[in-house]
Amino acid sequence: MIPVLLIAIPLLSGLAGFFIKNGNTAKNWSLFMSLVTLAVSVFGLTVNKSAASLHFQAEWLPSLGSKFSVALDGMSQILSLLTAISFPIIFIATYNNQYKNARNFYALMLLSQAGLMGVFVSVDALLFYFFWELALVPVYFLSSLWGGEKRIQATFKFFIYTFVGSLLMLVGIIYLYLHTKHQSFSLADFYNLKTTIPAQDQGWLFWLFFIAFAIKMPIFPFHTWQPDTYEQSPTAVTMVLSGIMVKMGLFGLIRWLAPILPEGTWVWGDTASALCIIGMIYASLIAMQQDDLKRLVAYSSIAHIGLMCLAVFATTQIGLQGVMIQMFNHGINIIALWIVVDLIEKQLGTRKISELGGLAQKAPTLAILLVIVSLANIALPLTNAFVGEFLMFSGIYTSAATKYNVVFTVTAGISIILSAVYMLNMIQKVFFGNTNALTEKAKDIRWNEKIILAAIVIMIVVVGVYPQPMFELTKTTVENILAKMSYKF
């Protein structure tokens, strides 16, 4: 029942949220309900681990062979936990923001949470597609209604991009569905397909799915929607987009593409990896040139996601475990970065790096917390991202799926060095140096922001020092996936 609750709580409370008259009540209501969701998620992770409670199945469309079936395994546990943690963090961190029509804002936020949860727990292709789209629609409205000046064009581009991807994926899903033995959408039946679908069909099917996921992640050259959308969306939505939604793409890749079409993945893996590499270097170089804090974080996100995607195609046990751990870590870290960006923008009314300076003197707590988060973002030891990135690099280096291990490892390493360059450069310019007229007036952060950032820093360090529970959680999931992918090599 737990996966059902994870979807139902945000869905129902979101729908109810539309009818709350008072904006502040709606805010508290959403915060409370997101905490309930978090509690359920933690309960499923720690206390109640029985298989029966992590699976649920009900008839939905018997004539089509589609069931409402949801389940939690290691990977979906991690991602649903990320989703469950992120929303309260976002709500608390942006607690002081005032929105027009606040009840609609919070209701749509909860609906998007429901969609995301659904994506991560569904084990039926049609249901997965449903939630995949459902997560998108509320986000589109959120960004378009509460975003920046150029929000309409930016989010429209985003919507059309992702919609094209989803439709291509739909064609792929229907094709696979028609080839299953008893015309069913269940994941297990899809996994049995790999022997029946010939190699050349796997090739183009791979691209139908991969384009959908690549747009979501985003992978070069499908990334052009991303910086604009991140920049124009309200920060709370940007956090959802970059913290959780991009993980949908990686998740889809690991669950719905690689094990179903192992031969297609194997044939095209190097091409896709090359795209990841190009994107990583390209995004890092652009990030170094950015003056706008939001765009800088956006491009740095492209680079990090590229590394994770690369590690997926490496198909190794440690690499994949690294990806899963890193998906969680990246979500937490980037949300923290957005919180800081939002704080600076709210206080000083600008996001331009060139107009800031010397903030550390005025806001010491903020500076300390930001430095830790940034160090985590460049994966220094003792931070959470180090664990993930170290595993991914060893995975890529030892991979048997590609002949270009060394090239991939080295270029990916370069992009990490570049990320250190732009992150440290940003810290230096924004927080150190002399104050100017604008930053003279800056104040330190408020208690709710302090608590949230401190909590994130604690998570960063704890996962960085003691990642063992996450290893255990993902171990069997990865083993299962690799068993399905062991096609050749």
Added chain:
Amino acid sequence: MMFSGAFSKSKNAVRYLAIAGAVLLLGGNILDMYMSSQGIHIFNIDTRRMLVFETFGLLFNSIAFASTLLYFLLSSKDIENVGANSGEYFALIFFVLCGVSLITSYNNLLMLFIGIEILSIPLYILTGSSKRNLKSNEASLKYFLMGAFSTGIMLLGIAFLYGASRTGSFFIDDIGIGRMPATPLFIVGLLLLIVSLSFKVSAAPFHFWTPDVYDGAPTVFTSFMATVVKGAAFIAFIRLFADSFIDAQPQWQLIIAIITAATLFIGNITAVFQQSVKRMLAYSSIAQVGFMLFAILSLKQMAQEGIILYTAAYSLATIGIFAILIKMKDPTFEGFNGLAKHQPVLAAVNTICLLSLAGIPLTAGFFAKYYMLAAALQTGKFLWLVIFAVLCAAVSVYYYFRVIQAMYFKDGEPQEIEASSSFKIVLIIVAILIVLLGIFPQWLINKLDILYL
């Protein structure tokens, strides 16, 4: 119905009579459908095999009648505003419904012809019913000339087929390969029928009348034409091909595929450039036809189920949008600016309808499109067409979302829109139906399974 206008001075009485008539029709039809599934017919009329009443046709009838009922509930006041003779308009609409029932149950090409004529002639009148409006007159004339032309082609096609059949028969059971030789005569007849039916459903390249007629006709009647009438023409199309020409599939499948691609392309691309929502909807209706043509392309069981769902989804959404459009003073995209602020209910329902047309999950339109794509993929031959259709569907998002953008993200002058609470309630029912069909399409589809048991 026609005479009710003469007898009754009060417009209200006519309106209530029309609604009651639609309810009766719907009730009778559903009753017949349930009874016939158990082998009993209540209305047992000997039609000498000219007409057959089977579940497929009856199910479509119920969709058509239900749509009409909703349409009356939403727009009957606006029908009265078109001109002085409201009784006649209602009567003409009932004539059209009569044509619809003939079309869904024909078993003989002559009945098909008669059905299409009964359907078309009242429409010519309705299109021109706004007598003082030049555009309406032009549209009516254009529609009439083009319609007459296509009817002629259809008659010619029927004649060829008659000549090609061994025994000289109009019955659709006697036509088709295997039952008659694939002579050039047969092929020509088949082609002529494809052309004339493509015209009726406004598939490219026979679509040129559609935008002008839809734009020129009073908006209330456009709504009716774009839903019930178009659906009926489609049912005629698919029944003819499923029953008669299925064995000749290799001969015509490529032609239909090309027509489908052209329709999708022209409908979607042209709709992008429209300034008026009404004209945009006309082109979007052409684009939707492109999707429906997949059913004819494939003719599998999934296609038959899909077309029923598609017509239901499409009719619901289109009736909803048009009902709102009628209330708007300014039918351009700018006219919708800021509607969400002043009329949140209308804007929300309109959004659901547009999402349904665009095929977003949780709305009926998603499953409609899903069935069509699945049916086409089932043939195993037209992957390129499916991918093309999917890209076109992405284009369609562009123009549907322009309306949503205008309503929600742009500010506009508050307009005086008379929207009574009953109007709003019916609109909400439409929206709920769309969402319900989007989650549980099988309650409509399962009815069809009776056909195949």
